[in-house]
Amino acid sequence: MDTWSSWIAAKRHPHYLLYGMGANHERLTSVWPGGQATLNPQPTPTPSELLSSSIEQRLNDIREWKTADHRFTTDAKEPLILLQNDKQIVYMQNNQIRYEWIGGSGFQNNPLRFPSTRTGYIWRNDKTAYIGFPLTNGERKQGEWYEINLTTTVSNPLKRVGDMQIAPEGIQSITFSNKPAGALFLEKTVDHYQEYWMNGQGRGQLFVNDYSASQDRTNMKPPVVSEADRTVLTKVKEFDNLTIMEDERGLLIYQNGSVSPSIYRLSGYKLGRTQPINIDTALRSQPPYTGPNALLLSINSMENGTEKGLLLPSTHPTPFILSVRLMEEGWTLLSGLNLVRMKNDILQTISYPSTQGMKSLEPHEVDLSMKGVTAITRDGSMMQGTKDGIKQYLSLYDLMNTRGSMPEESLWMSTLAAGRISKSEKSEGPTKEVMLLFPKREALEKEQSLNAAIPEQLQNALKQRDYSGSGDASNNRTVRQVGEEWYVLTGDRMERWEASGGLKDMGKLPVKQHCSISNYMVCQSAADFISKDGYWYVADTFGNRILKLSKKWEITEESPIPMPWKVGTNEKGEIEGYGLQGITLFTNELEKLSTTAALPQSVSKLPKEEVAVYPESLYEDPIGVQWLYESSRLYVYDPLKMNLLTHHVGSMTNAVGKPKILLYMNKMLLVFDDHIHVFDTKGNWQKEITFPRTKPDGIYDATPKGENSYVLDREKGLLYMIQGFRLLRIDLTSGAVTPLLWQLNTNMGNLLMDREKLYVTLHTGLGNEQSDSNEELIMIDAKSGGLVRWKIGAGFTTDHIGKDHELILSKPSDSTTGSIASGSYMSYKLNEQGRPE
Numbered sequence: 001m002d003t004w005s006s007w008i009a010a011k012r013h014p015h016y017l018l019y020g021m022g023a024n025h026e027r028l029t030s031v032w033p034g035g036q037a038t039l040n041p042q043p044t045p046t047p048s049e050l051l052s053s054s055i056e057q058r059l060n061d062i063r064e065w066k067t068a069d070h071r072f073t074t075d076a077k078e079p080l081i082l083l084q085n086d087k088q089i090v091y092m093q094n095n096q097i098r099y100e101w102i103g104g105s106g107f108q109n110n111p112l113r114f115p116s117t118r119t120g121y122i123w124r125n126d127k128t129a130y131i132g133f134p135l136t137n138g139e140r141k142q143g144e145w146y147e148i149n150l151t152t153t154v155s156n157p158l159k160r161v162g163d164m165q166i167a168p169e170g171i172q173s174i175t176f177s178n179k180p181a182g183a184l185f186l187e188k189t190v191d192h193y194q195e196y197w198m199n200g201q202g203r204g205q206l207f208v209n210d211y212s213a214s215q216d217r218t219n220m221k222p223p224v225v226s227e228a229d230r231t232v233l234t235k236v237k238e239f240d241n242l243t244i245m246e247d248e249r250g251l252l253i254y255q256n257g258s259v260s261p262s263i264y265r266l267s268g269y270k271l272g273r274t275q276p277i278n279i280d281t282a283l284r285s286q287p288p289y290t291g292p293n294a295l296l297l298s299i300n301s302m303e304n305g306t307e308k309g310l311l312l313p314s315t316h317p318t319p320f321i322l323s324v325r326l327m328e329e330g331w332t333l334l335s336g337l338n339l340v341r342m343k344n345d346i347l348q349t350i351s352y353p354s355t356q357g358m359k360s361l362e363p364h365e366v367d368l369s370m371k372g373v374t375a376i377t378r379d380g381s382m383m384q385g386t387k388d389g390i391k392q393y394l395s396l397y398d399l400m401n402t403r404g405s406m407p408e409e410s411l412w413m414s415t416l417a418a419g420r421i422s423k424s425e426k427s428e429g430p431t432k433e434v435m436l437l438f439p440k441r442e443a444l445e446k447e448q449s450l451n452a453a454i455p456e457q458l459q460n461a462l463k464q465r466d467y468s469g470s471g472d473a474s475n476n477r478t479v480r481q482v483g484e485e486w487y488v489l490t491g492d493r494m495e496r497w498e499a500s501g502g503l504k505d506m507g508k509l510p511v512k513q514h515c516s517i518s519n520y521m522v523c524q525s526a527a528d529f530i531s532k533d534g535y536w537y538v539a540d541t542f543g544n545r546i547l548k549l550s551k552k553w554e555i556t557e558e559s560p561i562p563m564p565w566k567v568g569t570n571e572k573g574e575i576e577g578y579g580l581q582g583i584t585l586f587t588n589e590l591e592k593l594s595t596t597a598a599l600p601q602s603v604s605k606l607p608k609e610e611v612a613v614y615p616e617s618l619y620e621d622p623i624g625v626q627w628l629y630e631s632s633r634l635y636v637y638d639p640l641k642m643n644l645l646t647h648h649v650g651s652m653t654n655a656v657g658k659p660k661i662l663l664y665m666n667k668m669l670l671v672f673d674d675h676i677h678v679f680d681t682k683g684n685w686q687k688e689i690t691f692p693r694t695k696p697d698g699i700y701d702a703t704p705k706g707e708n709s710y711v712l713d714r715e716k717g718l719l720y721m722i723q724g725f726r727l728l729r730i731d732l733t734s735g736a737v738t739p740l741l742w743q744l745n746t747n748m749g750n751l752l753m754d755r756e757k758l759y760v761t762l763h764t765g766l767g768n769e770q771s772d773s774n775e776e777l778i779m780i781d782a783k784s785g786g787l788v789r790w791k792i793g794a795g796f797t798t799d800h801i802g803k804d805h806e807l808i809l810s811k812p813s814d815s816t817t818g819s820i821a822s823g824s825y826m827s828y829k830l831n832e833q834g835r836p837e
Helices: 003-011 052-063 396-401 442-452 456-467
Strands: 071-073 080-084 088-093 096-101 119-124 128-137 140-149 158-164 171-177 182-188 193-199 205-210 235-239 242-247 250-256 261-267 269-279 293-301 307-312 338-343 346-351 364-369 374-379 382-387 390-395 412-415 420-422 434-439 473-476 478-482 485-490 493-498 502-508 514-517 521-524 528-532 535-540 545-549 555-560 566-569 575-579 582-586 592-596 608-613 618-620 626-630 633-638 643-648 660-664 667-671 675-680 685-690 710-713 718-723 726-731 737-742 752-754 757-764 774-781 787-791 797-802 806-810 825-829
Touching (some): 080 119, 128 171, 235 269, 434 626, 434 633, 608 626, 618 660, 667 718, 710 752, 752 797
Parallel strands (some): 412 787, 473 521
Antiparallel strands (some): 088 096, 128 140, 140 158, 193 205, 235 242, 338 346, 382 390, 390 412, 493 502, 545 555, 582 592, 618 626, 633 643, 660 667, 675 685, 726 737, 752 757
């Protein structure tokens, strides 16, 4: 018997037929699912060198073998080649996978044996192949995967990748990659396509997310596949720890992170230019840009050539509108997506106001001349230089986030020396709720009565649906009985209740919604609706109109009415719309007939109850009439006449603030964060002044400390108020609204006024990070709009104006910044020019 025959005979010994595979990521040595080995097989004898004649004979035999099809079974009687190169071969025969290195020595040849016949699928490149065997885990299909790699120098090229949620029978294609080593799997599931990346050398798989705005996994077209095999990705560019690949569907970005690699898809894009970006590592306290540099890509739409930008590395790569100047050299990345460079005595910044929804945000570009400024340095976001012989500072965050017209001089600031420190000052203005005896509100009782009439089954169904949500958002629904049936309006969706079938969607109504936001969100829409003569009449409360809708919810007629909250019919069959002006009568075609002012109702027989109310939402006028805002309603109560007038007025958009009731001349103002209702002193509604919030907005967790703080100049009829990132001047006569200060991503303190000078503190920086935070005091001339800035001690905010024109700043008890203890107060005397001393 020759050497080759002796070796084959030894391998046929039962102890050398393995019943299993090793653990995941290990060489094929131990366990194959379907049967556990009960014996520890002895090591396979190392084969000896073959004679040249024997090698050639073996190679001639192998040339007669067939190659396994894409789909194969393990019970082939004749050898089926799975993968081979010049002298290495992996083949299938008689429920075994075997490996041979013709003429080699010192290699392992542990056959893989199947207790029963199995069906497998194979995809291969020149030197790499993946084999998948279908598995079923309950209703979920998955696969048991192996990799063959003949490029390695180790003795056994077969690795078990492991059980994965990738069904081999659903694979449309596998595309191989040399750099980085691996393969891209495209699987078709029941309702969409999904991609996975298999790291080379059997190191496991990665889920491929698609962050393209144009991605549609339900319609993803698989590549053209030549039988079962795929070519290698050839359009590959490497940048440090990044690899960018292209195929017919778009870009693939592989990031070799410090903890683990990641890969993303941007379908519909191809790579344009690339530009390295320096990083200010002191401002990058968190990933992904914590290294010394990043890479900016210009990517182009494969559909229309539109250019977008992409900054890498990133944990959530999002294409954004690209400023062409960013593809030039010299830019440094600060926090967020804010960049700066100095070029020819020009300080240039490009910023994106938020990383949320960046696909639609325009870059904000500012150029500031630095001529005449000497000894320029930068520490984090703070520029420093000598200007007009004085050491001055410039915050890059101020420069990048300021909106509206602002003279360059107003951006520079000097340092304000610490004022007088004390612990005796007390903040003015009540903030806690107070209890008030007030007549029972009939409107609330009617609403409670309507809710009580709702069938229990329907109530339970609505409660169950509420509980199934996240708890961060809810809708105040409108439930009404129409004939014998019940209808539910939630947002803009109308549903009909069926006791046997539950809630049935009836369609979408053309109504406007309003959401009130704090640490959760409550949304409201149309407050009432009725059905009459085959049409629907809807009180579109926040659309300020009454609608007549067809059965398909299409508008057939509409009529304006401010804040309608109820719609009904009178004894003549006319349509009644209840709103801020009172009761308006309409024909069935919504032609206006008449309007009757809202009248007070007698409450002399109603009991009183305690009501919790915020002081700013309560006002008692000089003749004792009480004005109270509560739960979207304004109540005007005259305790002498024992009557009560009620208006439905809506709610705040930013619920962190509180509505305010103010007397101005012979008018009463109900001030919300984005509009003002103006009433006469008898409670008759006159007009509304609106000033919608802007985006990005200081709301929810970005709400400034001074949100809704205000100053009323009664002599000039001007109201100054902080709304998010804006300080507004509102002309109560003309309704004109002017931003005096508009600075994004800035925490403003309380607004104060002294002798026509407005004061507010600004906190800018990295959110809660103190490494680059900056405190400023701002003075604005109410006449001219001129602005002056001072750099002040950390943690102080505007509190109130004290006696003798003293400006009082406070340091909240939860502040941990600076050397001055929290809970302290710092005061400045304001001189004739309004400057603190």
